[in-house]
Amino acid sequence: xxxxxAQRGIDRQRIGALEDTALVAETVSGSTAAFDELVLRYxxxxxxxxxxxxxxxxxxxxxxxxxxxxxxxxxxRFRGDASFSTYLYTTxxxxxxxxxxxxxxxxxxxxxxxxxxxxxxxxxxxxxxQVDADERRDAVRAAMKRLxxxxxxxxxxxxxxxxSYKELADVFKVEMGTIxxxxxxxxxxxxxxxxxxxxxxxxxxxxxx
Amino acid sequence: xxTRLTDTERTLLSAHCDGELDGSxxxxxxRLLAGSEEARDYVRDLRSLTEFSQTAFPAxxxxxxxxxxxxxxxxGAIQTAARTASTSSFGIGWGVAGLAAAAVTTxxxxxxxxxxxxxxxxxxxxRTIASAPARRTDVARAxxxxxxxxLMVPAITSEELIDFAVSGRLPIxxxxxxxxxxxxxxxxxxxxMHASAGTVPxxxxxxxxxxxxxxxxxxxxxxxxxxxSDDNGLAVSFDLPSxxxxxxxxxxxxxxxxxxxxxxxMDDTRLALEREYLSLSTELRRSQLDAxxxxxxxxxxxxxxxxxxxxxTAFGAPTTFTVTTNxxxxxxxxLTSSEIGTLGAFVGSALAETPVAESPRAGSPRATSIxxxxxxRYRSATPAARVFIRRHGDAPRAAASAQPAHPAxxxxxxxxxxxxxxxxxxxxxxxxxxxDSEQLIHRATIILQRADSIRxxxxxxxxxxxxxxxDDGTGDDLETPPADDQPEAKPD
Numbered sequence: 069x070x071x072x073x074a075q076r077g078i079d080r081q082r083i084g085a086l087e088d089t090a091l092v093a094e095t096v097s098g099s100t101a102a103f104d105e106l107v108l109r110y111x112x113x114x115x116x117x118x119x120x121x122x123x124x125x126x127x128x129x130x131x132x133x134x135x136x137x138x139x140x141x142x143x144x145r146f147r148g149d150a151s152f153s154t155y156l157y158t159t160x161x162x163x164x165x166x167x168x169x170x171x172x173x174x175x176x177x178x179x180x181x182x183x184x185x186x187x188x189x190x191x192x193x194x195x196x197x198q199v200d201a202d203e204r205r206d207a208v209r210a211a212m213k214r215l216x217x218x219x220x221x222x223x224x225x226x227x228x229x230x231x232s233y234k235e236l237a238d239v240f241k242v243e244m245g246t247i248x249x250x251x252x253x254x255x256x257x258x259x260x261x262x263x264x265x266x267x268x269x270x271x272x273x274x275x276x277x
Numbered sequence: 278x279x280t281r282l283t284d285t286e287r288t289l290l291s292a293h294c295d296g297e298l299d300g301s302x303x304x305x306x307x308r309l310l311a312g313s314e315e316a317r318d319y320v321r322d323l324r325s326l327t328e329f330s331q332t333a334f335p336a337x338x339x340x341x342x343x344x345x346x347x348x349x350x351x352x353g354a355i356q357t358a359a360r361t362a363s364t365s366s367f368g369i370g371w372g373v374a375g376l377a378a379a380a381v382t383t384x385x386x387x388x389x390x391x392x393x394x395x396x397x398x399x400x401x402x403x404r405t406i407a408s409a410p411a412r413r414t415d416v417a418r419a420x421x422x423x424x425x426x427x428l429m430v431p432a433i434t435s436e437e438l439i440d441f442a443v444s445g446r447l448p449i450x451x452x453x454x455x456x457x458x459x460x461x462x463x464x465x466x467x468x469x470m471h472a473s474a475g476t477v478p479x480x481x482x483x484x485x486x487x488x489x490x491x492x493x494x495x496x497x498x499x500x501x502x503x504x505x506s507d508d509n510g511l512a513v514s515f516d517l518p519s520x521x522x523x524x525x526x527x528x529x530x531x532x533x534x535x536x537x538x539x540x541x542x543m544d545d546t547r548l549a550l551e552r553e554y555l556s557l558s559t560e561l562r563r564s565q566l567d568a569x570x571x572x573x574x575x576x577x578x579x580x581x582x583x584x585x586x587x588x589x590t591a592f593g594a595p596t597t598f599t600v601t602t603n604x605x606x607x608x609x610x611x612l613t614s615s616e617i618g619t620l621g622a623f624v625g626s627a628l629a630e631t632p633v634a635e636s637p638r639a640g641s642p643r644a645t646s647i648x649x650x651x652x653x654r655y656r657s658a659t660p661a662a663r664v665f666i667r668r669h670g671d672a673p674r675a676a677a678s679a680q681p682a683h684p685a686x687x688x689x690x691x692x693x694x695x696x697x698x699x700x701x702x703x704x705x706x707x708x709x710x711x712x713d714s715e716q717l718i719h720r721a722t723i724i725l726q727r728a729d730s731i732r733x734x735x736x737x738x739x740x741x742x743x744x745x746x747x748d749d750g751t752g753d754d755l756e757t758p759p760a761d762d763q764p765e766a767k768p769d
Contacts, residue, residue, distance in 0.1 A: 104352035111350045132350055137359045208330055226295070227330050233297045249284075252291035259326055266329060 088152035096143050107136060110153065113229060114160050120224040121164045121217045131167065135160045150238045157231070157239045161221055211261035219254045226251060282319060290316060294323045 083091065083105050094102035114132050122128065138159050146155055212220055218240070225231045225239065236251075237244045282290070286309060292298050293306045309316045 100352060100356060103356065107350065107352045107355060115350070129350060133355055133358060136350070136355045140355060140359045204329065223330070227327055233292070233295070248292050248297065249288050251295070252284075252288040255291050255323055255326060256287060258330070259322055262326060262329065263322060266325065 089148055092143055092146055092148070092152055095140075096146075103140065106152070110156055111136070113153075114156065116228070117157065117160050117221060117224055118164055120220055122167055131163060132160075135163050138163070151235065154231075154235045154238045157225060157229075157235075158241070161218075161239055164217065164221060207262060207265045211258050214261065215254060215257060219250065222247070222250060223254055223258070282313075282315060286316065287319065290320050291323060294320060294327065 079101060083094070083099075083101050086094070086102070086105070088106065088109075091102045091106050095106065111132065114135055115128065118128055118131050118135070122131065135156070139156055146152070150158075212223075215223070222236065222240065225236060231239070233244045233247045233251075236247045240247065242250075289298065289302055289306050289309070292302070298306060310320065
């Protein structure tokens with residue numbers, strides 16, 4: 069028994085040190101531990117990506133599980149041309165688009181849920197620093213609300229997950245130049261929305277006239 | 278905010294911030310930055326914007342393996358679901374898969390209705406992904422009381438209730454994916470499904486005005502429409518007396534078009550329309566009299582309210598609901614979100630004055646029904662939703678609840694629609710609302726005035742036709758309401 073658990077520990081260490089590509093190969097060969105590691109590495113990122121578009125709905129786990137299931141079932145066809153993360157994000161983006169298309173979203177963009185749940189974790193901020201952070205979240209939320217879902221995902225993957233333009237091009241299946249111009253346009257819009265707040269404290273959407 | 282930088286320049290500067298420029302582009306950007314203060318400002322803005330956004334993005338909730346959020350995101354759950362999906366997709370025909378999906382869904386619904394949400398996570402089978410349709414949310418299930426033919430009462434906020442009371446519209450909530458409206462359209466009473474507020478509704482079914490539906494058949498039709506819809510997140514709430522009057526009003530509005538129809542219609546159709554009008558008139562008058570006498574269902578009111586009623590998605594913990602009737606019977610239910618659909622049956626049976634079952638759903642451990650002189654506070658600490666059923670003439674009596682009564686709640690029996698509207702415009706909300714019989718009489722009066730107007734209109738048409746030598750084909754005079762029944766005119 070002791071030997072078995074020790075062996076498992078060694079396996080886990082070995083698997084934890086593997087690159088994504090190697091984990092994919094081991095998963096395809098039947099290693100559940102390898103897939104476990106992939107899920108552990110990426111599930112939170114996928115949750116955040118999905119939530120950036122659909123919010124923290126009650127069925128977000130189902131959506132994310134669906135994404136992993138699709139990836140799991142198609143890993144045999146994964147040739148490694150792109151990274152596993154790109155492959156996973158592509159599936160996730162497509163799934164989010166499906167979700168939008170089906171009209172099952174209560175709101176196109178529900179960072180409301182996200183932010184409110186986050187606020188719930190830090191209710192009634194007492195100190196100025198936290199109040200500032202809360203306000204900042206509100207400002208970003210208001211600005212992001214005005215962007216199309218694809219743009220929200222693009223910004224999330226670039227600003228938070230820091231995907232390269234090449235990876236973004238693979239995920240969204242467009243040319244790199246398109247990613248470049250889309251990001252620039254999105255930032256322009258965010259800049260227009262957020263700079264007044266950053267400079268003068270005017271919340272996005274406040275009428276300036 | 279405008280800038281004189283060109284699109285290309287801004288695109289290059291944006292990519293520059295990301296370190297995504299090739300050699301030649303980098304040269305261009307460096308020259309631009311060296312020569313343009315505006316370009317430098319722009320880059321500075323973008324960098325601070327990125328930093329600003331990054332710090333503002335909240336973290337995802339912690340994913341705990343096996344318990345709470347993320348239990349479906351373990352490798353084991355995913356692989357099990359994948360195996361099921363794979364089997365369903367390739368091993369079974371689509372028809373069989375569809376049946377299996379329906380069975381899975383049914384089992385899931387039943388499991389939840391019978392308290393499945395309280396079952397340990399580890400004991401739940403993983404959800405099949407490919408074969409099962411999108412899972413309905415708890416709220417959606419809660420909003421539809423599948424077992425009762427009486428009434429549907431889902432979770433409803435006080436704001437929705439006020440909106441419904443003032444406008445007569447069924448509740449619209451941005452967290453719900455669709456709602457239902459009832460409105461006259463093209464000579465019929467149409468039941469429409471709206472995917473979301475502001476979208477073009479889908480007409481689900483309709484009633485011909487020549488076969489004016491009773492409220493029961495209307496309700497059944499709505500229920501059927503909802504069940505046939507494969508959209509989810511649906512929630513509809515109404516109290517029968519108010520809806521009844523509302524529908525009558527809408528019928529009345531539709532009936533105002535009848536005179537125009539007379540001109541074009543054949544004699545037999547005209548006769549049918551006249552009968553329709555008379556039937557409508559009679560119904561309206563009965564409503565008014567019922568309201569005056571306080572002896573009809575239209576004078577009993579159901580109010581579900583709470584100053585801080587939890588949102589549908591927040592119905593995780595049990596919530597206490599109380600039903601108070603004028604004979605001082607108080608029934609208390611403690612329900613979770615998955616059980617909340619039973620409230621409809623509960624209120625419905627109270628409305629119909631039929632005995633309430635000891636337990637609305639046998640075997641449900643949380644549901645209980647008692648008779649006491651005062652409601653009992655159960656162990657729930659969540660704000661209570663209160664249901665009032667009141668007859669005209671009774672002193673207003675607010676059911677005690679899990680939280681102190683709001684001052685507005687205590688005074689609500691004297692609040693008119695107009696006052697409600699004023700409060701609403703001022704952004705104030707109320708704990709509870711009584712749609713009192715005075716208000717009801719007022720509304721009925723308006724309806725009858727409209728009916729009289731139509732009657733006069735029809736008489737004028739008939740006189741014109743007689744003068745032209747046309748045979749109206751009926752030979753009957755329209756009935757005039759007895760003078761005693763004439764409503765006391767109230768200002769509009």
